[in-house]
Amino acid sequence: MLSDFPDHFPPRRNRVHEACGPNAFGFAFALAGHLRGSVLWAREAWHADQINPAGFSPYFDPHSLLIAKGNDQTEVLATAEEALRSGAVALTVIELTKSIGLTAGRRLQLAAEAGQSTGLCIVPEGAGSNAVETRWHCTPVFDPTDSTLQRWELIKNKSGTLTAWDVRWNAEARRIIVVSEARERPVP
């Protein structure tokens, strides 16, 4: 059976999407590697945890990443809007700590459409804006044979159905591979 995964990933361009779950960062890096271009990562300055360039360098070149540190969420959103509107970066990752309202979400969406670039908000679980195109829930899954297995669930989709895929990261090919679903042998 042909997987419908390529229809959904990478998610629609020129829109803002959301990712949540324990492995939302992994999703962001995989998406950045897929889009091939510079990335702006907007976050608040107080975060103690860091993204580690040695860790995500298999996904994409850390030199193509810019980090913008705002004092509060308003500055982060303003920065993200500026970046999305300029179209100078292929992907803008926005780390959010509070859920944003419809107005802010819609402004980001309009900026992404104007600048023809993609945005990805990383939101806490359960939060999120209704204005986004899709929302992905990403969790790592234990697998006795491999240590990159993860489950990506599409939990909101404005233009399609909700699905879930088990994917793994292929380090040699530097791409996401969909694990085929277990199903019964076709009866002749």
Place this chain on the structure above:
Amino acid sequence: MPKRVVSLWFPRLASDRFLRARPIDAPFALTQRQSNTQRLYCLNLLASQQGLHRGMGHSDARAFCPDLQSHPADSVGDQRFLHVLARWAKRYCPWVGLEGADGLVLDITGAAHLFGGEATLLHDIHQRLARAGLLVKSGVADTRGAAWAFAHYGTGDATQAHPPDAIGRLPVAALRLEEKTCVGLQRLGVRFICDLSALPRATITRRFGAEVILRLDQALGTQAESISPLPNPPRYRVRLSLPDPIGLETDVMAGTARLLDQLCGKLKGREMGARVLLLTLRRVDKANQQIELRLACAMRDPLRILPLFERGVGQIDAGFGIDQLHLAATLVEPLPVQQMSHAHGRVDGRLDDLITRIGNRIGLENVQRFLPADSHIPERSYIIAPAAYSDPAGSWVNLRERPIQLFPPEPIMGAGPSPPAFLRWRRMTFRVERATGPERIAPEWWLSDENWRSGVRDYWKVETKQGRRLWLFYTPQNPGWFVQGQFA
């Protein structure tokens, strides 16, 4: 009106400059390497009183004076300092030139009365320079040559004006002659300038060349000598005055566009690029409004800079109107013209413009990038640098798998050197299914780091039944378990 020239000589310019920054109350000398020997280049008064002199070997000097303090000379810095002095001396007259490596020459014709006469002017110069810690000797005369002679060889009170015939009583060396010529003249018994001027001119020229007569004429004023003042530093500053006040945003932007065109033309002529621009809008009520634009890279393209001003101009309160616009490049950098090439990665300036826009909102140093660093310590394997002041350089080398997220170490329960079977972290319970490790990382003893006081660390990658893949470490020297990162 006769010309009046002041010559200033700083006999200890280099050492005075050094001692201004770091006063030393002992014999002190600056040394310079000359043909394989360290020689004394400039001494302070105490060192001269000990019998040391310029040009002496440094080791000889130390043998004479064991408590001699010394430091290598910096002649480029001295030249720069002399230029600073020349700029300072413009407070007395507009016509200031350099005299060799340690002197200034000021044409004070028609300027002395502003300070209450020549004597007061010289007194003022001496007083200010003495307060700055500089030894200065000065001479004032009708010609540059005579002023030089009085500054270097004049006796008595330097601030006193010399009578015109006083130059005759100075030694011939005061004529700015070469050492060899002076010795030759002295051997003939010509010791003073009056002796020289008494001799027939033709014989002097035949014996010593035309230079002696030229210098004599210049000192006596029969031959003119010019003073070339230093050029003014370029000013990147333009202004637009309006007959009627303006208030609309589009009008202000149009005015800014005109100013930018002029300013960028100036910058282009000197191959410079602006790094910080300051737009000052003067309102009718004389209140100034300023917009500072800090650029992510040196730029001089008006079409690219103008849109960056939009946000700042939008926030301006025009009041009753704006009637003057100033635009200044307060920080400039050399920006040579570049070959257009398809192989150049940063030709597209959109990313730089974005950094500028964001930087003007959240601060230019808050837009950062990662640069690789040579360390096995995970949190020191990269450095974070402001993107506007660094270039992406260096390669990322990954010897082992590293987590994508790093936290400050968070302690968890655990005992013994092997990872616990169950762990609680951030109020979540995990069952460990597989643990890979240990990878031992030793602290860098040459750097003192609070976090690494607990000694070496054994890192484990732990995969849990619940899915999360965590990076734990165990510190054998101070037993304890910590979580430091999370894998994808």
